[in-house]
Amino acid sequence: MSERLRIGFIPLVDAAALIVAADKGFCAAEGLDVELVREISWANVRDKFNIGLFDAAHLLAPLAVASSLGIGHVKVPVISGFGLGVNGNAITVSPDLHAAIVAMADGDVADPLVSGRALARVVAERRAKGQEPLTFGMTFPFSSHNYDLRFWMGAGGVDPDEDVRLVVLPPPFMVESLASKHLDGFCVGAPWNSVAIDLGIGTILHFTSELFQRAAEKMLTVRANWAAQHPEVLKALIRAHARAADYIEDVANRDEVCALLTAPGRIEVAPELIRRTLDGRLKVAADGTLRTSDRYLLVGRGAAARPDPVQGAWNYAQMVRWGQAPLSADLLAAAKAVFRPDLYDAAVGTAPALPSAPADGIGECTGAPFDPDDIAGYLARMTIRR
Incomplete structure (x- = not known):
């Protein structure tokens, strides 16, 4: 008997691994019967996820941190063993x-x-x-x-x-x-x-x-208490999505992937728009001017799917900078703990790193390095902050 799961998502290209894992049969192959539920806003996804209407969610990386810290809403500790997209x-x-x-x-x-x-x-x-x-x-x-x-x-x-x-x-x-x-x-x-x-x-x-060479965008998140109760289901979920991410990153599959993503109930835009995004080759002006980037959206390549606690620290630093959260060693530790590379490794093995990945894991365009253990020092360099 398969395990039934409901997962909330927003119609964005970085939901690609979710859609492909469910609709291509990778979840079913892991014994998971997944229903994807399309939502219009992040507040809807968060609220339904928090109260248990969703077993897992396509969630903004900073929102996962905020939920675990109890900032801006009720405190619901969440974790992620799989990143759905870097940049994008x-x-x-x-x-x-x-x-x-x-x-x-x-x-x-x-x-x-x-x-x-x-x-x-x-x-x-x-x-x-x-x-x-x-x-x-x-x-x-x-x-x-x-x-x-x-x-x-x-x-x-x-x-x-x-x-x-x-x-x-x-x-x-x-x-x-x-x-x-x-x-x-x-x-x-x-x-x-x-x-x-x-x-x-x-x-x-x-x-x-x-602006940043590497910024975690969306995460496949589960509530921490759910993860503790369903460790094998979580491993299966991560494996299915890792397989989907690899499938998406294979250029030979792009036409099929675009058809899956643009199907009714999914993203529902022209396949060409999805293809441009996945290829990192976008029109940037009405006259057809093109701009390309090999890191515009990373779905699986370059270890993009492996959660990085440095990203939790960076997102927490932004919350402190803009007055959303106080500076606290405990909150910093909790922010890092949302990102669980150990869960990813246990499910699929350690992913190879991106050869050109920034040394500090972020790569801000200002050239200043980010130290995930010195948020105060990082913020001291900012002339505009709350």
Whole structure:
């Protein structure tokens, strides 16, 4: 008799391993009968997961940390033995804002430090003219999208709490909000940046892999008490998804993978948008300009699926920086403990590391190294923080 599991997910390309594992039969091969439940917002996923309506969840890495720390909501300790995606977000802006940033730039706007400084000049000019602050969309307060925007802005001298407005929107609503001019830009995962480009209403300013070489994006999470009660089921779940990730990363399977991801009840966008994402070859402007990156979204290659406690520490550092959490050795330890490489290794064996992986595990574009055991020292370098 198979083990029945319900898993909540958001329609994003970094749910690929979930969808392929269920729909290609990799879960069934492990004795798992998985029902994937599509949700519209991260709050929905979190709340249903917390109270046990989902056995596992496609969850934002920072949200998994926040849940375990009891920050922003009830405390529900969660763990992850499998990463669903490293990197994969992008910052998209309206054509008007893109033109303004280019006009203010003191160099190549492909450099996020150059574009960040240009944004600061745009903000200052708008303030001098008495114009409304720019508004940017992100998916959740405890999300990489929030921290991506804040890091980029802060590096350029923009205070994200004082100089602009950041608003929360579910990923599928970003494009319509940019089209209606309720937003001047947003940070979201694939495929929604590409949807905006194809509609001619935005320009991708940066892949967030240009801000950080390696940033955990989504995790396959389970509640800690559930994991303790179902250790063999968890191993089977990790094995099925590791097999799916390997399948996705094999270019020979891409057409089939894109068909699975775009099926009814899954992501439901044009297969071409999924293919661009998985290939790391995206249109960034309405004129068809292409940008490529071999680390835009890592699903399985380069040990992307093996959880790294350094990522827990980095996400916790962002929470402290922006006033969401106090600085505490106990909270830091709890944040690291969400990421469980030991569970991954026990299920599938140790994965080979990415040869070009940053020495500190993060690779911030500012060049400053991150020490997961010295959050205070890391934050001391930040001129803009709470």
